[in-house]
Amino acid sequence: MMELLRAPFWIDIENWPISWEIGGTAWFPFLESIHVIAASFVVGSILMVDLRLIGLAATNYAITTLSKELIPWSWGAFIVATITGVGMFITRAASHVVNPAFQWKMFLLLLAGVNMAYFHFRVYSQIQQWDTTVATPTQLKVIGSLSLLTWSGVMLAGRWIGHII
Amino acid sequence: MPEFFTSIGGLIAGSFLQDGALWALRNIPGFPPIIQTVHILGIAVVMGSVVILDLRILGLAVPSQKISEMTTRLMPWLWWALASNFVSGSFFLFARPNRYFNNPVFGWKLSFLIPAILLTLFFYLMSRRQHDYWELNSKRLWAARGIALLSLGLWIMVAMAGRWIAYMEYIYFPA
Structure with missing residues (x-):
């Protein structure tokens, strides 16, 4: 694994003309500010669904209605955050892959994704029985709390990258 | 920058506010990234409250939610997020007051933030x-x-300007 992370491949990425263009111009802070806005929108929109799953907010709306109306926005913002994130990553790819904060961020993103996939593929098909219930079952509370924790962790690790690089 | 504005930086510099903020940032392990994350999570709540409400009013998001009901339900979240962001933000403001009060982008941030609020x-x-x-x-x-x-544009620009403060200080921050 370490060998892979130290491979010359990552240096090659840094030497792409586009990497130099982004890293050496105002493109970098521009991408970064879009990244912050998109990422906070991802968390802000997911937060509404999570708090509903836990039973803390928006309890007058069905879980399915909230998910259907909000999650597409989360995905849209996530795509913007990914594009801008990749744009910043390629400027210092070799440093990022060995940066513990970056590694944590990727790991926590994966956990958030697994949690979301579990909810979508394992729980969502039986959601009808709790769809409009205010007092949600423990399973949904755990999924909502894990989502809040992992996404906050993604933010923390993401912010920490800049303190290590 | 107007003089009354830059002089605020001078008032805070060397005061107990600066001492306290510097102490926290230097001595609590991981405090700078943690408090910055609290600040960004506050922005996330701004996005999940007023920005979503703006998108609803413009007919772009959450069609099944009613504007009046959303306003009553979401605004308390916004006020708490703003209060939290004033606290998390002041650590950095107090620690290096001249960095902010001499920086035009911080001035822009306030001129977006105050009308937005x-x-x-x-x-x-x-x-x-x-x-x-x-x-x-x-x-x-x-x-x-x-x-x-207008609100949507202002809140986005607040976040945008916030991020650019750090880049503009290389140009405007004197020493």
Whole structure:
């Protein structure tokens, strides 16, 4: 694994003309500010669904209605955050892959994704029985709390990258 | 930058406010990234409250939610997020006051933030006076859409300017 992370491949990425263009111009802070806005929108929109799953907010709306109306926005913002994130990553790819904060961020993103996939593929098909219930079952509370924790962790690790690089 | 503005930096510099903020940032392990993350999570709540409400008013998001109901439900979240962001932000403001009060981008951030707060407060207060104030007739609804568009732009620019403070200080921060 370490060998892979130290491979010359990552240096090659840094030497792409586009990497130099982004890293050496105002493109970098521009991408970064879009990244912050998109990422906070991802968390802000997911937060509404999570708090509903836990039973803390928006309890007058069905879980399915909230998910259907909000999650597409989360995905849209996530795509913007990914594009801008990749744009910043390629400027210092070799440093990022060995940066513990970056590694944590990727790991926590994966956990958030697994949690979301579990909810979508394992729980969502039986959601009808709790769809409009205010007092949600423990399973949904755990999924909502894990989502809040992992996404906050993604933010923390993401912010920490800049303190290590 | 106007002189009254830059002089605020001078007032804070060397005061107990600066000493306290510097102490926290230097001595609590991981404090700078943690408090910055608290600040960004506050922005996430801004996105999940007023920005989503603006998108709803513009007819772009959450069609099944009612504007008046959303306003009542979401605004308290915004006020708490703003309060939290004033606290998390002041650690950095107090620690290096001249970095901010000499930086025009910080001035821009405030000139987006203050109208954004006032506009949102106005929208909220009218809605509190009369629950369906903004939905009563098409004239009101159009006014609400204008406010929502302006509000959306202002809140996005607050976040944008916030991020650019750090880049502009290389140009404007004297020593």
